[in-house]
Amino acid sequence: MSAAATPATRGATAAELVPALPKSPVARLRWAAADSWTLTLRTFRHWARQPGALILALLFPVLLVLMFGYLFGGQMAVPGGGNYREFLLPGMFAMTMVFGIETTFAAVSTDAARGVTDRFRSMPIAASAVVVGRSLADMAHSVAALAVMVLCGRLVGWSWHDGLARAVAAFALLLLLRSALLWVGIYLGLAARGPESLVAVQILVWPIGFLSNTYASPDSMPGWLGAVAEWNPLSATVAAARELFGNPGWGGDSFAARHAVELAIAWPVLITAVFLPLAVRRFNRLDR
Template identity: 70%
Template sequence: MTIDVPAIPRTPAARLRWALSDGWTLTRRALTHWARRPAQVVVGLLFPVMVVLMFRYLFGGQMRVPGGGGYAEFLLPGMYAMTMAFGLETTFAAISGDAAKGVTDRFRSLPMASSAVVTGRAAADLLNSALALALMIACGLAVGWRWHDGPGRALAAFGLLLLLRFALLWAGIYLGLVAGNPELLAAVQILVWPVGFLSNVFAAPSTMPGWLGAVAEWNPLSATVSAARELFGNPGWGGGSWAARHSLLLAVLWPALITAIFFPLSVRRFRRLGSG
């Protein structure tokens, strides 16, 4: 029996169509897996909601909001960004799990675009993160969070949150390909959680030791949180540093830089798997 292997497209336009088609095929694969294991998806979606409820009702009474205002309106933009950042763990687990099971090697043996595995995973995880963000928004509205500067600026804030998630997708994909073992998720958590909390989500950088406060202010997560609070019209820490005054600019530049670094690294790493 002979198997006809499709020819590799020659023109740039044909290659792009080929890559998009293969990427969408692998996106549907991930969505199908989630549909068959809904409990795993539900647990992942409900965890950030439980964290919001815990901070809102267990600790909220002791929190002083800078400049006044409701604690929920201060808390929720930070929790939205934290949810996007911690999604990196989901991406890492999926990519490293496929590598450990040999699925990635099977994909490499197929006549498919080399970028499809990473772009397919990125698209699927971004859809999942959009659903998680929508659930978090509903939770925020339920506990008293509101935006105050119109729907246009609110949509821009949501866009910046998803932009951060999109950038961190590529970091998660690259780390997953490098590790190739889902059991190393704990090591990624050791990296992600300190970076998440070393930000302006819960504490003002001005209250930290000088060098630590500078690190927190220049944290990409801090830029997105500050920009989201500004666009929502929610209270924030403020600050006179360059990073604090240009958070909107940094909320775009940081994700662009992270993507520019980790996207080509992810595709290159995938191409070199198994080459020694």
Template identity: 65%
Template sequence: MTIAIPAPPRGLARLRWALADAWVITGRDLAHWARQPAQFVIGLLFPVMVVLIFAYMFGGGMVIPGGGDYREFLMPGMYAMTMVFGIEATFTAVSADAARGVTDRFRSLPMAPSAVVTGRGVADMLNSAAGLAVMIACGLAVGWRWHEGPGAALAAVGLLLLLRFALLWAGIYLGLVLRNAEAVMALQILVWPVGFLSNTFASPATMPGWLGAIAEWNPMSATVSATRELFGNPGWGGDTWAAQHAQLMALVWPSLLLVIFIPLSVRRYQRLSS
């Protein structure tokens, strides 16, 4: 007796198949958060606590060049930092699934090769959007406002989510590469210097030349400067090319990361040992 194996779908049918599989994985990740709400809530409240510390404990001693309200200066940087630190949750979850064999079980199923990483990406973006909404509400509560109209404000929010989306794929790739707890912990520690080595709290002009150059060209710095401009909030300014073209760089850096890490993530997933 011969058993006929159906041919894999093609064209639009293949795309619908991949999207349906990705949504199933997204639902699985969302269900995990629903069953463990404490972890989700803590992830949302931690950046709020950091905002309160900087706004009310350190804010009185901070002077913004050219004047301006410190809390309005602070909040765009905190929004971007929340997006950057979200990479920890991504690569930790991906690495845990790979180490426990969950990813290998998914690979044994008749599903689209991109569905697991795409589903994780959608779930984490929903998480990040919720976190950004909480942060914006916190900013409004402490006195932050935007001054350039709703269109510019939405563009700023779009740049923040674009940065998170790009870093999300970097996190997926790193999570597939680092499959032990020690390596993941070391990477978590390295995320903090990357976040703080930017123009969020200090002007790159006040740093040693080589360190200021790194901070100036940090993708996070581009997004922070661009969102400050779009929100109409005070910033450090600067006469370097990166400072003068912050909005352009806030698009170029995430686009470059996406071009690099999306194919790397899918290829790495496909090559995982079973």
């Protein structure tokens, strides 16, 4: 006899059939971790079945490196001298992290629009697993994108010059920025009316990405615009990465220029502090 037909379950309500939540904090943590990993694997399987979009997302920043490094690079002068492509690559690493917002937004908004997120929330799984699983998958995607960009950089002559430990610190700051922007993408994905709103996100992301010290010195911009570019969170990460990699940069005597590493930590922490609660609140109010 099937379990559904036993006297113990015959006539039971749906709520009574849902497994009880673990009582111990350790058991709850294990339960949430297992559910999060299951949903992470779900995303990996989607990528394996539809690799085209994943490959394009990984190669698009490479196209930008080739375009800016070779098409426009001959006209760009780095203050104090230096190879423009060595100057460019840390900025492109950071831009790749920023572009990840679009990947997160598209996945989250698609699941929400199709009712997948609501179905997950109605299942006996840890509520946090839906968001954590998405975050783990997108961070893995960002690590892969960063690896592709490093390989591209090595092929065009980029390298770090101040030791492996400082290079690892630079990569950590880049991933810290991505982890903060994850919550921006999750919040916008949950707040959007559907994946067709991706164009609006691109209109937001691209100006923020280009209004930075990635391609041009803030000193070369009008005063107010240069100040905005210099205090852009992306600029802090780019400047810190250049410093830690030992690559040429714009320099400067402003507070933002002199404390790039500190700001590259502070900005992601602030972004996370703002958007993580907003994303959680939006997730909890999806059915309202």
